[in-house]
Amino acid sequence: MGRSPCCDKVGLKKGPWTPEEDEKLLAHIEEHGHGSWRALPSKAGLQRCGKSCRLRWTNYLRPDIKRGKFSLQEEQTIIQLHALLGNRWSAIATHLSRRTDNEIKNYWNTHLKKRLAKMGIDPVTHKATNGAPVGTAADVRSAKAAASLNHMAQWESARLEAEGRLARESTMRTAASTPTSIPLHPINLPEPTTPPCLGMLQPWQGAKLDLESPTSTLTFIGNNNSVSLGASESNSAMWKLRSDDPECEENSVRKFLREQQMQGLEGAERGRHIIGCEEPWFQGTVGVGAGFTDMLHDALDCWGESSNGQAELSGQVSGDGESGSSSYWSGILGMVVTSELPPPHPHPPAFL
């Protein structure tokens, strides 16, 4: 049954690359581009499989790769993204500027996984291995928060896929006149312009929660304007309403997408449109913020953290096992709340 091998392996070299081989590969790609990887080795005079060449290039030789020790910020980002996305290393890598998925994967397996285990946190589920009591009200809230995080992860995955698709489409549109390397908004880089086809994601991509004040606000950032919604104006009932009817919301998403494409709404205007929307789904959209706020507070409460919403990013990595769990969750939630990741919608968008 097996697949045909990617290339004829007879006589091909395996194992570590020599500096001479690196030089050949680099020189060839600099001069001709990689083109077809399968054809590359013979053209470049390498006794290697095309796949091996591609791996060597993408994981090591590419000039835009950052190598060396991971910073604390990068470690935190990896842990937080892993909590959201699981072992989706390529997706995680898109959020870490200039790091390869292979490097992140290795770093996780050799460093971070062990460190989390030491802290009493299951590196797979990101839950305390010995900690929280089961069956308490706090536990229920914790489970709710975890479920919501899973929803976020699904949304983030869908968003990444959509971005990837967008990148490909954009590449095709701009043809040969522009470089084909399109970063999927790595951390610390500005968000790419949202095209019309992904316009409905923009409110989430631009959404920020201000949790420092007692009355949390959900802010949609548009081109020049923003729309804020006080937490008191929405409630978790909307979140529940939204979550209980996935089929309805899917249809609503499709409908909304069509409407938005027709109307060509942009930025804050779209945000206003969403907030003003009569559809239960979009009430739910507004409820994302409020629901998320509730969830954040629930999560912090159930881990014994004061619920002032001040996410504590430092310390969850190097902290001791005792305080690790609460600051760990704070970090995960804090990251989602404060910046790089948008607060995704509780259900993955079926239309993407």
Added chain:
DNA sequence: AAGGCCGCCAACCGCCCTGGT
């Protein structure tokens, strides 16, 4: 000094997805 053990990481393997025909 030598052997064993362990951690790290580059590289490989095999499956999956996508686009072209």
Added chain:
DNA sequence: GACCAGGGCGGTTGGCGGCCT
């Protein structure tokens, strides 16, 4: 729709170097 090739992705392996006994 089926098939194929190319490329991407995640899991795993193998080799090297450092540490310990």
